[in-house]
Amino acid sequence: MSQNAPRPGQATFAAWLIIGGSVILVLTAWQRISTLHTLEAQEELQRVLSEPPLSGTGVGLEGLKTTIRVLCMVAAAAATASAILGVQALQKSTSARLALTLLAPLVLVGGFATRGFFAPLVVAGVAMLWLRPTRDWFAGRPWLPASASTPSRRHDPFAVQPREGIDTPAKPEAPVVPPAPPAQESRPTTQPGPHSSPYGAPLPETPEPEPAVSPYAPAKRPGALISACVIVWVSSALVSGMMLLLSLVMAVARDDFFAELERQQADLDTQGMTEADLATGTFVMTAIILVxxxxxxxxxxxxxxxxxxxxxxxxVSTAVVGLLLLAATLVNPLLVVLLGAALVTVWLLLRSDVSAWFKR
Structure with missing residues (x-):
């Protein structure tokens, strides 16, 4: 019971607790973000700002809304990654368990802004992955259920031993079977075939040699994995190239760029940011996307x-990118193409044939 040991029920419960809690946490985070502009939410935030510990900090309503929005996005991104890693934990992936442990603080901190109790449930599921017998299952050690691990009763050396035939029925003797008579040899009456000797005795057939297969021959790489990696390479090159081109325009012809942008979109809302702020933000975003x-x-x-x-x-990286693209498509619908590429990549990498190839 080392490598092929069955999965403990505690591991299954913990993984599904992580998956279910993460999915609900993502929905709760987006619902919280979408209702921040309502009158009820603003009255609640004003009440929070007027009470300790935020009453004397000087934090305004917009600053608190921005903080809540950022925390909710962090919680949603970490929960999305946790849901995917929870599926990998069901398949006995030790690296997925380690990644879940590293994401647990982000889930917990970001979950405070969602006004829900699902973030602690996800963290509790991660903690259960490090308890026995799940810990032994991940380490490949034999584990026993609770019923099998209970100590057996000791034998009493002073107890009266039952006497066979008196206190207990005697064991019946096995019946004696007479030996079978020797079989008579019979001469073959058929004609000698192509694989028989002239005296009737069959000749041993020579087996055809089978092609030698090396035990170290690598398995064929799945096409789904190749397709996913190609999508990653093409998308990364395309997005990085576009951002580098935009940064180059910002550095060389910033005034002309914003003049043309204002001419085409006169009602463009920049949220009070100046041209220098937009250029700096573009440079920072380009560096992040490039890395x-x-x-x-x-x-x-x-x-x-x-x-x-x-x-x-x-x-995990592709799922987080897909989550960010999902929010960005509300501003620019053209980004739905990159969102579809991210979703297809995640699906290809999680296919059963790809997972089986990595386990060989």
Whole structure:
């Protein structure tokens, strides 16, 4: 009971607690963000600002709304990754359990802004993955259920032993079976075949040699994995190139760019940000996207080279990107193409044939 041991019920319960709590936490976070502009939510936030501990901090209503919005997005992103890693934990992935442990503080801190109790449930499920017998199952050690681990009763050396035949019925003797008579040899009456000798005795057939298969021959790489990595490489190159081009325009012809933008979209709302602020934000966003794209491309290369932890990290990274793109499509519907690419990539990486290839 080491490698092929059945999954403990505690591990199944903990993983589904993580998955279910994470899904509900994502929905709760987005519902909280979508209702921040309502009159009821603003009255509640004003009441929170007028009471300790925020009464003397100088935090305004807009600052508190921004903080809640950021925390909810952090909780949603961490919960999305936790739901995916919970599925991997059901498949006995130790790297998924470690990643869940690292994401647990983000889930807990971000969950405070959702006004729900689902974030502590997710953290409790992560903690259960480190308790026995789940801990022994992940380590490949034999584990026993509670009924089998109870100590048996000791034998009493002073107890009166039952006497066979008197206190207990005697064991019946096994019946004696006479030996069977020897079988008579019979001469073959059929004609000698092509594989028989002239005297009637069959000749041993020579088996055809089978092609030698090396036990170290690598299994065929799944096409779904190759397709997912190609999508990652193409999307990363496309997005990085577009952001680098936009940053170059901002650095060289910033005034002309904003003049043309204002001419085409006269009612564009910049949320009170100046041109310098928008340019700085573009540079920072370009740097983040560039680093993220390079990291995703490297993870795709390692996944092609059959690194299980790289596949899980790539799934988490793509899911977080998809969650961010889901929010960005509300502003720019054209980003739905990248959102579809992210969803297809996650689906391809989680296919059963891809998971089986990594387990060989």
């Amino acid at each position: 993220w794209s390079v990291a995703a491309s490297v993870l795709a290369v390692l996944a092609i080279r059959r690194q299980q932890w790289a596949r899980i990290a790539l799934v």
